[in-house]
Amino acid sequence: MKAMLIAPYSGMAEVMKQLALPSDVTLDIRVANLDEGEEFARQAELEDYDVLISRGGTALTIEKAASLPVIHIDITGYDMLRVFTLIKNMNKKVALVGFSSITQGAATLCNILEYDVEVKTVHTREEVKPLLEELKAQGFQAVIGDVITVQTAESTGIHGVLITSGKEALLQAVEEARRAFSLSKKVKHNFSLLHETFLHFPHPMAIVDEELSIREKNEKFDQMAQQDSITFSSIKRAIKDSIGSQTAKWIPFTANDRSYMLQIFCVNRYMAGLMFYPTSGLEKRSDVSIHFDVKPMALIGDSLYTHSLRNQLKKLSSQHKPVHIIGAPGTGRSAAASFLHIERFKEAPFLSLDGAQMDQSSLETLTKILLPIQKGTLLVHRLQAADPELIKQVNGLIERLPADIQILFIDEAPYLESGEAEALHLLPLVERRADIPAFAHYFLTSFHMENGSETLGIKSKAMDLLQQYTWPGNLNELKQTIRALSRQASGFYIEPEDVKKLLEAKQSLASSVPLTLSGTLKEIEKRVIDQVLNEENGNQSKAAKRLGINRSTLWRKLNDE
Incomplete structure (x- = not known):
């Protein structure tokens, strides 16, 4: 350990020179106080010292000026007894002035030994002179204190008595310096490992502030920046939100023609970390997809079934078992999946896998995307339609995922391999006719906002006809029917005649002669x-x-x- 003692008075330096120090300690001694001590502290940093040792106000001053550990030499009971013995026979009015580190112990000792010494505490060195002038006016002729107090007392015309540090306090400070050095060495080693890990992390990573200035970056980020022009203006709001809320966010990020999955996380109150995971080519796939900003889908309807469904979904969102969402196409399976995702996660990614289109490449892509994600939702469609070997691999992948990856399945029929999963059964629209008006008006409002449709409502008799229809295509068919009716409507309302004509056409087509292979x-x-x-x-x-x-x-x- 290479240490520097900045002694506020020459006597301390002389005592330290006489001590036998441990063999692993190299100690250089400088005599300086306050401003001079700051200069020595800065010099010590440049010359690779490991630790600084000083006392009192000098230690406090150099602690603000240097980044090296500063060990404070304590005022021990022995030091106080020495100075009190020195003034024992002094027939003068005596005060002790110093920082709380000195005065707290001194006041106790004075009370125990019944010394007639006035103890005064200061918090800054600027307070010393006014206090000494006040003590002088009160008839005090001698003042005990550290170097600052004694020097100021002499200039004020009061006899100053310096509290000196004995060898016990100095040896104790050297041992404390050795412990601090050992701890600092471990911290530096750990920091070095973390910094090396950061530099060689296999994906691009950077730390930026709220003004988008890069504070740190790793090698992969430099390589990415050489390939693409990187700008963060489009994600400034997301960075500020992450710092402000101290939460992680996942968003898509594009640099030139390359796509990334970007995780933004809070480092402190001023900076955020950015981690980039490449996803180029994913946008061309129909079997694997990822969504970062899933909008909550309303559970439409006021029927008892809809109220029960809402309660079921809230309960399912609070547990960690896979959920099989079972129902025919158009029964709201995707809406239920989105609801479960939003209830459990707000900023996490939402991944989707189509088992009917899946191949080995799909699994490799999915695994690569899931690897860095700590939490989110994986929705698997039509797994029963996949090759049995692929199904086995998907189940194996799911078993390895962390508990904070929510697993959802969309099936037309039950597909439960074990009791470790929950099932949510969705009724066809024909069994929840009471919700048809709510859905119809919801779709009509959506068309009004999206397409500027001038159709504003549905006549009550027209609604009766919609509720009497069987809806084999469920909500999808209802949505397309409302769209067609809104386009055909001649006024502001959908009339019963329009509904009757369209539904009769549907029924006629459904009961028509099956497709024949005659003709060209x-x-x-x-x-x-x-x-x-x-x-x-x-x-x-x-x-x-x-x-x-x-x-x-x-x-x-x-x-x-």
């Missing part, structure tokens, strides 16, 4: 397209997807005479 290939193709369009309620995008063609090809075939 072009005629058969036309019948197939018409039937798929009918089943998709006229939605050309969905029909094109089912037929395996793009929408422009479908449009051309529909318009080809």
Whole structure:
């Protein structure tokens, strides 16, 4: 250990020179007080000293000027007894002036030994001179204190008696310095390991302040910055929110043509950490997707079933078992999944896997994305449609995920391998007819906001007809029907005649003669397209997807005479 003693008076330096120090201690001694002590402290930093040792006001001053550990030499009971013995036969009015580190023990000792010494405490060195002048006016002729007090007393015309530090206090300070050095060595070692880990972290990482200035960055971030032009202006609000709320946030981030999953986390009240995980190519996949800002989906309806469903979802969101959301397409399975995600997480990612389209590459992509995520939701669609070997791998992956990754399944039929999962059964729309008005008005309001639809309501008899229909396509079919009715409406309200005509057309198509294979290939193709369009309620995008063609090809075939 290489230490420097900054002694506020020469006598301390002489005592220290006479002491036998441990063999692992190299001690250099400088005699200086206050401002001179600051200069020596700065010099010690430049010359690779490990620790500084000083006393009283000098120690407090250099502690503010240097980043090295500063060991304070305590005023011991022996030191106080020595100075009190020295003034014992002094026939003068005596006061002791100093900082609380001196006066607290001195006052106790004076009371025990019944010494007639006035004890005064100061908090800054600027207080010393006015206090001494006041003591002089009160007839005090001698003052006990540290170097600052004694020097000021002499200039004021009062006899100053210095409290000196004996060898016991100096040896105690050296031992304290050794302990501080040992601790500092461990801290530096740990810091070095953490800094090396930060520098060589396998993903880009940076620490920025609220003004988006980079305070620290690792090697991968430098490589990313060389490839792409990195700007943080688009995520400034997210950074400030993370610092302000002291919570982590996940958001998408794009640099040139490269996409990343970005985690923003609070470092302190002024800075945030950024960790970038590449996701380029994910936007082109239909089997694996990730969403960072999932909007809460309202659970529409006032029926007893809807109230019960809300209660079920709240209970399920508070436990950690996988949840199988079971129901036919269009029964609100995705809305239930979103509700569970929002109830449990607010800023975490929402991942989705389609078992029907999944392959080995899907699992590799999913695993890579899940690796850095500590909490979030994984929603698995149609797992039963996947290859048995892939199902086995998915289940193995799920078993390895942390408890804060919520696992949800969307199934049309029960798929529960063990009792370690919960099931949420969703009723078809025909079994919750009481909620149809609420859904119909909700959809109508959405179309009004999205498309500027001028249709403002549904006549009561028209609503009766909607509630009497069986809705084989559930909520999806109801939504498409309300969309069609709002477009066809000639006034501000959907009339019963419009509903009756549209529903009769639906029933007629549903009971029509099954598709035949007679005629030319072009005629058969036309019948197939018409039937798929009918089943998709006229939605050309969905029909094109089912037929395996793009929408422009479908449009051309529909318009080809």
